[in-house]
Amino acid sequence: MTIAEVPVNPKRVALVIAAYNEGSVIAEVVRDAMRLFPLVIVVDDGSPDDTGAVALSAGAVMLKHPINLGQGAALQTGIEYALGRDVDFVVTFDADGQHRPEDVQKMLETLAHNGNQIALGSRFLGETVGMPASRRLLLKAATVFTRITTGLRVTDAHNGLRTFRRDAAQAITIRQNRMAHASEILEEIGRMKLTYCEVPVTIRYTDYSKAKGQSGLGAFNILIDLLVARIRK
């Protein structure tokens, strides 16, 4: 299906990309996304390299955190900025080239057809290219944990490719600055009973993305962050 047949106006879609030290790949990711979606918002999360400048040159709207805060904080910044613009949908999209803009089209079509508020990408319903076995095991364990803690019947708990209808993006506030935001978003969806669906997507693992991905220690940090957030109140 071409973009002309998509029932959603791509000019009213904002792609939010949180980026930290992605200067070597961000231009390609932005240009690839802008083939289909003109509004790409890159939040440079205090990178010491030239990520922000490169993203701006590639055509993205660029926001820069003065200090490094984490992916969750950067996404919330981008979402808040996007909601200040005239958009109907906000998409979270990874900076390392793992995601395909065509999958965003597919998610928008799905939302337009089923009327849900949120489409979550699922690599386990779709395809993965070059995913290491250890990463698969870690993600499966995280999914089981998320299904238990949120009650959501998801198949992929830590997929960064998500499409929110405007009202859903307004309803959710990401407070987990670091990687626990993925679980937090699902918790919020369950708590507020937002309607969601999963859409099969393709995730492409490269040496670059594998080097930047989550480790077992990262998963432990996520657990601690979620636990502390529960003690808070």
Place this chain on the structure above:
Amino acid sequence: MIKIFLSLLGLIVIAYGAREWRNSRLVSLLLVACSLAAGVLVWFPAWSDQLAHLAGVGRGADMILYCYSAISFLMILNLGLKQRDLHQSTTRLARYIAISNAKDKRTP
């Protein structure tokens, strides 16, 4: 004399715990409960010996020491939570700066 001194310290921790109710109910409740338990054990050492035997600790004085340890851990946890709050304030400030200074080549 030492009982009065320890009780005064316990009262300060209880007051602090009560003040923290707004921030973390769990920490607040545990701080007040541990301080009250320590206070009771200071004033009624016979109970502390009985409790110590029940808990398999040995000496009643050790029970008071354990209460003190629990209070210390809770204080450290509370400091961690406060640091998290501070970090959230920093995040809001950084977000405000980032959004205020958004750069878009397509608009002047």
